[in-house]
Amino acid sequence: MSVHWKILAIFYDSQMAKSEEAGLRELRRGLVAQAAGDVLEIGAGTGANLEYYGPAVRSLAVTEPQPPMLRRLEQHVRERAPHATVLRAPAEDLPFEDDSFDVAVSTLVLCGVEDQRRALRQLARVLRPGGRLLFLEHVRSDDARLAGWQNRLNWLNRALVCCECNRPTLDSIRSAGFEATEVDHAVFPKAPPFVRPLIFGVARLPQPTGQPAPGQSTVGSVG
Numbered sequence: 001m002s003v004h005w006k007i008l009a010i011f012y013d014s015q016m017a018k019s020e021e022a023g024l025r026e027l028r029r030g031l032v033a034q035a036a037g038d039v040l041e042i043g044a045g046t047g048a049n050l051e052y053y054g055p056a057v058r059s060l061a062v063t064e065p066q067p068p069m070l071r072r073l074e075q076h077v078r079e080r081a082p083h084a085t086v087l088r089a090p091a092e093d094l095p096f097e098d099d100s101f102d103v104a105v106s107t108l109v110l111c112g113v114e115d116q117r118r119a120l121r122q123l124a125r126v127l128r129p130g131g132r133l134l135f136l137e138h139v140r141s142d143d144a145r146l147a148g149w150q151n152r153l154n155w156l157n158r159a160l161v162c163c164e165c166n167r168p169t170l171d172s173i174r175s176a177g178f179e180a181t182e183v184d185h186a187v188f189p190k191a192p193p194f195v196r197p198l199i200f201g202v203a204r205l206p207q208p209t210g211q212p213a214p215g216q217s218t219v220g221s222v223g
């Protein structure tokens with residue numbers, strides 16, 4: 001385990017507090033409230049999304065590969081979502097059968113996974129046909145000038161917070177076979193300019209014709 005992750009885990013919640021207060025929390029709330037059925041969250045960190053899962057969620061599995069984050073996640077799961085299952089796993093190697101989930105949630109994770117293509121392929125594998133990926137990610141800017149700065153400063157971002165600020169994540173989601181059915185653009189509140197471009201929305205896997213979309217029924221709560 002790297003010392004870097006130990007330090008990041010200690011300061012993660014306090015470091016994010018201003019961004020959460022300035023609007024990130026509301027973005028999380030609106031996104032995660034759309035989860036329903038059997039739900040997987042990847043890279044759950046300290047558990048910032050846990051309180052926003054609603055009664056339409058039948059089961060919740062949260063994964064996180066870094067032990068210092070995982071310890072905090074386990075504590076927050078006990079307090080906020082005691083019926084959720086916590087597993088240590090990277091998004092590139094998800095320990096689930098094919099077609100296990102209706103919805104996957106990724107917030108501020110696809111910027112930092114080692115192999116984004118592989119992580120998205122894994123999400124497509126464990127989601128059922130027609131399954132949805134709810135995403136909130138900071139990404140490469142559409143503005144060429146800012147994108148240039150993101151390229152130049154990517155090493156710094158990687159060194160400071162273990163993720164990349166110049167990834168074309170929406171393109172990657174589409175390349176993995178998802179259709180981005182809802183995409184909104186926003187600004188990462190209180191973040192430095194090269195980390196500000198933010199996308200959030202819903203991407204859906206193709207669905208065999210004539211079958212109802214998974215994860216749409218109202219069922220028991222995990223809370």
Ligand SMILES: C[S@@+](CC[C@H](N)C(=O)[O-])C[C@H]1O[C@@H](n2cnc3c(N)ncnc32)[C@H](O)[C@@H]1O
Nearest residue numbers: 043044045048066069090091107108112113114
């Ligand atoms: C910026 S934090 C976001 C945490 C949380 N999702 C949130 O929204 O607050 C990035 C998280 O991704 C996790 N992570 C890093 N590499 C990963 C990987 N290969 N697969 C899944 N998660 C990963 C980190 O351990 C960390 O918890």
